[in-house]
Amino acid sequence: MPDSVLIRIARGESAAVNECIDGFGALVWSLARRLSPNRDDAEDAVQEIFMDVWKSAARFDPAQGSEKVFIATIARRRLIDRLRRHATRPQFAGEEELDALGFAEPGTRGEISSEAERAAEAIAQLGPDQQRVIELAVLHGLTHSEIASRTGMPLGTVKTQMRRGLIKARELLGIEAAGDGGGA
Amino acid sequence: MTAPYLNDERLVDLLIEQATAGLGSEELAELETLISRYPNTDRTEIERTVAALTLAGEFKEEPLPARVRERVLTAESAMRGRAATSDLTERARSRTPAAAAPSRAGAQAGWWAAAAAVLIAIAGWYPRLASRPVVAAADSGRAELIASTPGLVRWEFAPPGGPAPKAASGDVVWDPVSQRGYLRLKGLDANDARQSQYQLWIFDGERDDRYPVDGGVFDIPAGRTEVVIPIVARLRVGKPALFAVTVEKPGGVVVSGRERIAVLAKAAST
Numbered sequence: 358m359p360d361s362v363l364i365r366i367a368r369g370e371s372a373a374v375n376e377c378i379d380g381f382g383a384l385v386w387s388l389a390r391r392l393s394p395n396r397d398d399a400e401d402a403v404q405e406i407f408m409d410v411w412k413s414a415a416r417f418d419p420a421q422g423s424e425k426v427f428i429a430t431i432a433r434r435r436l437i438d439r440l441r442r443h444a445t446r447p448q449f450a451g452e453e454e455l456d457a458l459g460f461a462e463p464g465t466r467g468e469i470s471s472e473a474e475r476a477a478e479a480i481a482q483l484g485p486d487q488q489r490v491i492e493l494a495v496l497h498g499l500t501h502s503e504i505a506s507r508t509g510m511p512l513g514t515v516k517t518q519m520r521r522g523l524i525k526a527r528e529l530l531g532i533e534a535a536g537d538g539g540g541a
Numbered sequence: 542m543t544a545p546y547l548n549d550e551r552l553v554d555l556l557i558e559q560a561t562a563g564l565g566s567e568e569l570a571e572l573e574t575l576i577s578r579y580p581n582t583d584r585t586e587i588e589r590t591v592a593a594l595t596l597a598g599e600f601k602e603e604p605l606p607a608r609v610r611e612r613v614l615t616a617e618s619a620m621r622g623r624a625a626t627s628d629l630t631e632r633a634r635s636r637t638p639a640a641a642a643p644s645r646a647g648a649q650a651g652w653w654a655a656a657a658a659v660l661i662a663i664a665g666w667y668p669r670l671a672s673r674p675v676v677a678a679a680d681s682g683r684a685e686l687i688a689s690t691p692g693l694v695r696w697e698f699a700p701p702g703g704p705a706p707k708a709a710s711g712d713v714v715w716d717p718v719s720q721r722g723y724l725r726l727k728g729l730d731a732n733d734a735r736q737s738q739y740q741l742w743i744f745d746g747e748r749d750d751r752y753p754v755d756g757g758v759f760d761i762p763a764g765r766t767e768v769v770i771p772i773v774a775r776l777r778v779g780k781p782a783l784f785a786v787t788v789e790k791p792g793g794v795v796v797s798g799r800e801r802i803a804v805l806a807k808a809a810s811t
Contacts (some may be wrong), residue, residue, distance in 0.1 A: 374617055382605030382613075388595070390603065400609050407613045408620060422589060430585065430592035433560070441563040460597045476597035494561040495591050496598045501558060520553050524543075527590040534544060534583035 363424050367415035378407065381428045388429065392436040392498060394443070402439055406432045421533055425472045437498070460492055479529035487522030490515050544586070546579040553587065560588040619755055619793065680769045683714060683723035690716045696784060696806040698726070709804045713784050715772070722772040724756075724784070729803060731763040732788070739786050739803060740793045741772065747779035754778055758793035783807050 362380060365373035385406050386399070393399035409431050417427050460480045461473070480488055493499045493507060501519065505512040546552055552575040558564055564572060576582055687693060698711040709729045715722035724741060732738060741756030759770050788801035 374614070378605065378610055378613055382610060383602040386605040386609065387602045400606075400612065403605070403609050404612050404616050408616060411617060411620065422593070425596065426589060426593045429595055430589050433592050433595065434588065437561075437563040441565075460594075470596065472593065473596040476594050480594060480597050491594065494557070495594050498562050500562040501554070503562075516550075516554050519557055520550060523557060523587060523590055523594075524547055524553070526594060527586060530590060530593050532586055532590050532593065534586055 361417065361419060361424055363410075363414040363417040363427065366411060367417070374411070377410065381410075381425065384425065384429060385432050388432045389436060391496075392433070392440065394440075398439070398443075402436055405439070406435045409435055423472050425470060440498070460488065460496070475530060479526045482529060483522045483525060484518075486510070486514075486518045487525075490518045491522050491526070494519060544579075544582065546576065546582045549575060549579070552576060552579075556584065556587040557591075560591040615755070682771060683725065683769050686716060686721060686723065687714060690719075692716065692718060694781075696781075698784075698804045698806040711767075711804070711806075713772075713781075713806050715778075715781055717778075717781075720778060724759075724770040724772055724786075725767065726761070726770070726786070726804065727767045729761050729768075729786075731761045731765070734760045734791055736791065737788050738791050738793060740789045741770075742785045742787065743772075743778055743781055744783035744785070745778050745780060746782040753783075753785070755793070756784075758789070 360368075362373045362377045366377060382403075385403055389399040389402040389406065390396070393402050406428075410428055413427075413431060417424065421427075461477045480491070483491070489508060490504050490510070493504045494501075499507065501512060501515050504510070504519075505515045508515070510518070552572070555564065555568060555572040555575065558568065559572065576584055694715050694717065696713040696715075698709065698713070709726060711724070711726040711728075713722060713724050729739070738758040738760055740758045743754035743756050745754060756772055759768075761768055784806040786803040786805075788803055
């Protein structure tokens with residue numbers, strides 16, 4: 358089995374850099390577009406995210422998850438940090454947009470990665486309230502309070518549903534603790 | 542098996558909020574306090590779960606635009622170049638005790654104004670590629686290149702907007718075939734590499750002006766009236782149109798703010 362592209366980047370193989378961008382550029386760009394206030398900001402974010410990926414590549418452990426999840430973790434972290442740093446919010450939080458984007462049903466997407474299918478299957482096993490609060494937090498970046506406001510659920514209920522749902526999803530996805538106290 | 546920290550509701554709430562919307566400074570401090578109670582905790586478990594679930598979103602992945610891809614490659618190249626040559630820079634620094642930072646550059650208002658005029662149409666500088674940072678004098682290499690390269694082109698450094706109080710001068714020689722060249726500079730102040738470094742940028746007439754080639758960083762040692770610096774571009778520079786030297790933070794930058802332009806050289810003769 359060939360070494361992962363991240364492991365080869367960590368070894369300093371320059372060809373792996375191109376492979377990484379080819380393989381995950383669309384993922385990073387799509388996340389940046391969704392979690393950035395505008396296109397220019399998304400472009401800046403993509404550059405920062407890949408710099409973070411190069412620097413963190415040596416920490417990638419295939420036993421803890423796929424490269425795709427590793428890179429998505431780094432991307433989300435950077436994007437959230439940028440939003441908070443610039444005190445901005447992505448411009449997709451309107452009701453129409455909230456309704457338009459949700460989790461996919463398992464087996465309903467044509468070209469789907471195994472990671473995405475596993476995630477969809479995990480989501481499908483959660484209760485409806487858990488799915489809704491997780492969707493608003495994970496896909497739309499809403500805070501607990503914002504979710505309570507949007508859904509009409511009491512804040513305590515939002516937190517409980519979120520907590521239980523994510524812990525269950527963690528188990529379903531087989532997310533393992535990193536040995537050194539941290540993953541990506 | 543459930544990790545002990547997952548039973549701490551407040552801690553898990555904070556980890557979730559951190560992974561989905563971010564935390565303010567007070568919440569972050571609270572998180573640090575709470576998590577310190579659980580040694581050897583993997584604080585990324587929730588974050589990785591959230592990232593994994595993100596992949597189930599119904600949004601279509603858009604291809605990364607070519608322009609953005611190039612920016613990423615450029616930045617990576619610059620990062621790798623700086624890492625690979627930091628040792629060289631350090632050695633050069635130890636050989637040549639640094640003098641004061643090149644503050645004179647900031648005083649040359651005429652140069653800045655002229656530089657701004659030359660670059661007025663450039664919306665933003667993003668280096669198209671990074672070459673190896675250059676640190677050593679190379680008089681003999683320059684002489685050999687001039688002697689052995691009939692098609693060599695040459696640009697003179699000159700203040701583009703009138704006389705400067707203490708004008709720096711010099712020239713660039715460049716072989717478009719081998720993509721090698723040398724930068725010769727006189728009259729630039731020595732820099733303290735702990736505070737700032739000079740960085741070379743090459744504007745290529747065949748490329749978008751917004752993406753000058755990063756020619757690498759270099760130092761001017763104290764006590765040197767003239768320095769010769771090799772230029773090694775890793776990607777092809779088709780038609781150099783303008784060379785610019787800026788003063789940047791140690792290690793150089795990916796995007797120049799253009800606040801401190803030391804010298805410029807435009808194509809003059811072939």
